[in-house]
Amino acid sequence: MSASPSAAPSADQLLVLLAVARTGRFTTAAQALGLTHTTVSRNIAALETALGGRLLLRGADGWALTPLGERAARAAEGVAAALERLTEGEGPTDPVTGVVRMTTTDGFAALIAAPAVAALREEHPHLTVEIVTLTRRAALHRTGVDIEVVVGTPQVNRGRSLRLGEYELGLYGSRSYLSRHGTPRSAAEAAEHGLVYFVDSMLQVDDLDLPRRLLPGMRDALTSTNVFVHVEATRAGAGLGILPCFVADRHPDLVRLLPEEVRDRLPYHAVVDPESWRRPAVAALLDELRRQMARQRGALEGLGVSQ
Incomplete structure (x- = not known):
């Protein structure tokens, strides 16, 4: 009491x-x-x-x-x-100010959140955004965080959920790796190669179980909690990687494999603390994150890349 x-x-x-x-x-x-x-x-x-x-x-x-x-x-x-x-x-009061704290995945933080914050700060220079990267489901009890961006559809007990957009996962190999080891023509052939992906025992997001569903029996070659390690390991030839297309398609040395067989579309949701919804800075950042997701998809479609 x-x-x-x-x-x-x-x-x-x-x-x-x-x-x-x-x-x-x-x-x-x-x-x-x-x-x-x-x-x-x-x-x-x-x-x-x-x-x-x-x-x-x-x-x-x-x-x-x-x-x-x-x-x-x-x-x-x-x-x-x-x-x-x-x-x-003294000057005109800008309501989009102060510190906004958010958690999100590595790929979203680097390629969506970072440019979104940069664009927002052009108009609101007194805004500060703190980003902590991790891949997990939405926390049941969140403290000290205004926005959690998570993969999949969260079960929200306290707070509100907002869909920001979606992205696609695909199977990739480097050109040099494929020239040495051959290009798989089926999921069964792909399963004979080593997998580059998340550490299974530490993966908290059920929606990221694509290898277990579509490539059963594929053995781990290199695992990490960081998606950029997945990308660089795949580029280096450690094995075949399950990668976010919006990250992997930036690298011309990576080839997408079996796009009709090995694919998954996953949503990004923002889970927002109830009191944070009333802050103009949080609302402005959420709007910019959604715009940046749309820009990302438009840029890839402009390059002829399907998302």
Whole structure:
């Protein structure tokens, strides 16, 4: 049960909380703010007393915000933005400002999110986007993250889901590899080659099980949690890779194999925290991500590549 609020929270306490929320660590936040670990702890404790409840919970990846902590962090972002405007002089207020935190896959982060953020910052230079890359299903309890971009259709208990677009997975081999080992003419022949793909024991997304469904018996040659390792390993000839077409088709030394037999179309969904939906910066980034997905598809179709 929460205690009754006492003294009003201070701007300094809110900024300390914001630093901990962004880094997940008291020590890292202390270094960023030029404070000691003890001072950071004391500010967090005072803020919890002022607001009448816990703001942080220890998680596997560091400190995470509670629902009360999320509200306090939003207020802290407003304080930080106001201070930034004060130091830079008065002018028209841009609502698309502050820090938006998102998680997504490696390929989406590099080829969709990065150009989307670059385009958005041309009009909104006070926007900051923090991206953490991972491949997993949507978290049941998300703290400290505004947008989760996931593969497949998420089961959302808290938050809202928005479809951003879809992409295709295909089977690829490098030209040099195929000249040495031959080009498979069927799924059965492809299964005789080594596979470059995700580490099966660490794969959390059921929708990414294409090799098990369409190429049963294909043995692992090289596995990794990073899609760009898949691409470079396939280009180097480690085996045949199951790759996102929007990533692989950028490389002329890769050949798509058996496109009618070995293929899968998967959606990208954004799962958004309920309070984040009300932030103009989050809404603007979501719109730009959808536009960037459309541009990506248009660019590949312009090159004669089917997506």
